Amino acid sequence: MKAKITLKDIARELEVSISTVSKALKNSEEISRDTKEKVQAFAKLYNYKPNNIAISLKNKRTKNIGVVIPDIVHHFFTTVIRGIEKYANARGYNVIVCLSEESFDKEVINMEMLANGSIDGFIMSLSSETQEKGDYNHLKEVTEQGIPVVLFDRITNEIDCDKVIIDDELGAYMATKKFIEQGKKNIALITTDDYLSVSKARTMGYIRALEESDLGVDERKVLKLPSMEMDEKSIKKFMDSQELDAVLCVNEIFAVYSMRLAQQKGLKIPEDISFIGFTDGLLSKYANPSLTVVSQHGEKMGEVSAKMLIDKVESEEEEETYQTKILEPTLVIRDSIFH
Amino acid sequence: MKAKITLKDIARELEVSISTVSKALKNSEEISRDTKEKVQAFAKLYNYKPNNIAISLKNKRTKNIGVVIPDIVHHFFTTVIRGIEKYANARGYNVIVCLSEESFDKEVINMEMLANGSIDGFIMSLSSETQEKGDYNHLKEVTEQGIPVVLFDRITNEIDCDKVIIDDELGAYMATKKFIEQGKKNIALITTDDYLSVSKARTMGYIRALEESDLGVDERKVLKLPSMEMDEKSIKKFMDSQELDAVLCVNEIFAVYSMRLAQQKGLKIPEDISFIGFTDGLLSKYANPSLTVVSQHGEKMGEVSAKMLIDKVESEEEEETYQTKILEPTLVIRDSIFH
DNA sequence: ATGTATCACGAAAACGGTTTCGTGTTAATA
DNA sequence: TATTAACACGAAACCGTTTTCGTGATACAT
Incomplete structure (x- = not known):
């Protein structure tokens, strides 16, 4: 079992400082060609990969997005997830899926679990219990903390955030x-x-x-x-x-x-x-x-939601403008009606 | 927008040290009743929640498990995910879902993305391309690093790890x-x-x-x-x-x-x-x-997989013993055959 | 009065990176 | 020869926790 190698390991082995190693791997101008080559060769040899958690802590960016949906066995939600996953992945994000199972409490717990640094933003569709209760405080808390939220399909007007629905x-x-x-x-x-x-x-x-x-x-x-x-x-x-x-x-x-x-x-x-x-x-x-x-068009919906969320996550501006995207539904004609 | 509060903030505000705050919140014996009450009250008031990322870095445990599957639109995989999610959630874990879309390359990329600290272990079902190629080096790399892996449904004998299949x-x-x-x-x-x-x-x-x-x-x-x-x-x-x-x-x-x-x-x-x-x-x-x-029995399969993985993740021992759980399939009789 | 527990807390290292700033060495310039 | 700029690198802070260890103050026994 060969454990993961860290910057510190490389630094010790090559008798340079950690900062030098870090810079060398980033091809910094500051470091001499010689040193860079040495460090890079060593890193490749030992298959060095930076630790995501450390980077997340430093950058305050996790590159994870949280998806909270009522159910996953319904085809619609499945396709949305697929749309989200494909798009997010292409932009280097991972998708954490949480199921509320139509329960208000689970929705709240899931969001709290994720809201403490695990994710950069939420994409979600409200549980039926939440819509029935009309209690959106868990969403308010999250948005007030500055965590971007995109609501899709099952939305509410009580929360100011981006939304994606079909008409x-x-x-x-x-x-x-x-x-x-x-x-x-x-x-x-x-x-x-x-x-x-x-x-x-x-x-x-x-x-x-x-x-x-x-x-x-x-x-x-x-x-x-x-x-x-x-x-x-x-x-x-x-x-x-x-x-x-x-x-x-x-x-x-x-x-x-x-x-x-x-x-x-x-x-x-x-x-x-x-x-x-x-x-x-x-x-x-x-x-x-x-x-x-x-x-x-679930997959499209997922894709659009993911784009809106990631754009917001990565935007520097603090502009608090939210939009609601309304996708057009289409009729897929099959044999249960006249053609 | 009220940003998240940290230990440091509490310490500054209450004019104590960070360590004292940390201990007080954990109800440590070391801290006087007075101080504990003060700190805990303050923390509750400002809704302090520890930062997951920082804890992950410290503990070298993320409480995330990575699920890599070929597809999510197939009902079987959907139910497996649900089983995993339910069980994992109950034990305080989150589930990161990655889709390989039956592609070897995507499978490799997804695993590399996650293997650098983002997750504590993998649950996966091989893509058809992977099974066709018979190339399992990405799995070997991961297991050699000591990251636990549970393979379900689409498995291979070339990798030593826990497995869950139906017969x-x-x-x-x-x-x-x-x-x-x-x-x-x-x-x-x-x-x-x-x-x-x-x-x-x-x-x-x-x-x-x-x-x-x-x-x-x-x-x-x-x-x-x-x-x-x-x-x-x-x-x-x-x-x-x-x-x-x-x-x-x-x-x-x-x-x-x-x-x-x-x-x-x-x-x-x-x-x-x-x-x-x-x-x-x-x-x-x-x-x-x-x-x-x-x-x-997809949901059961997911549940069993998650249990095996988390048990291994949380076990102290380094025992390298792997088991293969074989679930019994059942015939669900409906109208397409004689009753 | 001296020595010793006990208590209550703080300093600091550690997790693994990034980044700013400072500094010793060399080479170019006045 | 003295001054300065460029170069190449290291020290240290920082992200937010946890945890070990040290320490000043008080209380108790001798």
Whole structure:
């Protein structure tokens, strides 16, 4: 086991000072060609690599970014992480992932763990419990300390920071309008309670599209589940209780599950009933029939978030100007609606 | 913006030494009750939290663990990360996630980035390119430096370290045997080239089950794709070229896709043809029909890996004994085979 | 009064780097 | 020959902790 070599080791071995070694490795003008070559050769031979922790302590920069998200098993968050990771890595940053599991307490603990020097900034999406409580003091604390934060997807207006979202209202509007154009009359929405910022926006888009048409909104056609968790019973009950010819779902799982319920009733998709979901995951692609979705461009979102965060981290200025980037959703047409 | 407060700040403010503050906050016996109370009150008031980086430098422990995996969008890896994160978090560790994207070079770069003090140990699954090349020098370097490594799922015997796998051979054996028991005669296998350790083991299990029966192995019934990437054309060609009544797939995507192909040909599942896949993801659960799978227990795998790693990191002893934990796969029966 | 514990605290080194500033040596200039 | 500038390097501070060791003050026993 050959332990890591330090500047001190090189200095001792070569009988020069630590400062000389440090400068020589940085190709400083101050050091003679001779010494530099000697030091560099020695360093290469023993595979010297500077200790990241020491550098972090000195620079007060860790080159780590903290990502706090509710869940990682959901396809959307996974793609966001991938976007963040790719971009951050390209700029020399590492990504520390923490899961809040939709819990307020875990979110707070995770942030506190990271906020004490472990990271240069946060990228996060709020847990449902946090959005439900409306308590954002942990975010305030962090931003007040001067740690940059980028909020994506599940955001709040109570915190001044950079934000990245897709236009959820528009996405739902587009989807609903599509149904209407295709002659659907009884268009349902399966979503969650309004405390989730995204669900609220999507519900608004759905309502706007219906109000613009002759159809109007029928409250019985809207199912609001308490959370993003699967709730087979409620969906089944909802689907059985009325005649529908189109269903917009706030995620792909709800959509695929309700498609199956429709199929079990002998309905044909998309002739008798059409479906659109949110999130362009594997499920949508390989469902039978394949599911038309509003794509949230998770990877792009991650990339944009990471760029905003790192730019802020590396900017010298203390300007406190924050922006909200709104990405355009796109409809990915598949076999669950008419082409 | 109130910046973080340090020991030095407290010491200056209270006109004591830094050492006194440090000890007082740790409730040291050395410090008088009076002073301790004063210091602790002040620290609480100004929300003092020790700087993680400084502590890491001192202790030579970061409380970070590095996870290097080929991909994060695959459900299996996602669940493993979740298992790691949950366990690690409970023991006060953070998880730094790096994606190799199946690339050898990225794997090497990621490991080098982290190996210079950023983490206390690695948990990783090899990229396909690495397994194909058979070049494990980056792993050797790391282990020689005394950094603990736990390899999971995609492992190699060339490196001495702790390992966690499921018994892939057994999983494939169980699945194939199930087909045989249900009277299937023409059992196909859709897998990848043998350089992937898991694929090789699964192929062996498939072969063993067939050889134990009267059926025997027919090489034309085995499709070896170059990678885990979806290759619709090859699968379609394979499925069209022969009469099959059962298909075992090395992942759930291949399985769901080939199920669809069968359905398009008018075959009934499971009567005419049955399917079993590996990986118990959303896709399997919500496919139509739902897919029977060999569950790899990703979350458990992550948990076990994290436990092994952290135990090793925190153990004082220098004992160089490594173990390989083999988890039992289980068959999750769903509608793609007879119940 | 002297010696010795005990107490309460501070100085300083250490972790592994970076960086500023000072200094001895050499060479060029007046 | 004396002065000065350039060169090449080292000392030391610093980042924020922890921890060992030393020490002055008080209290106690002799």
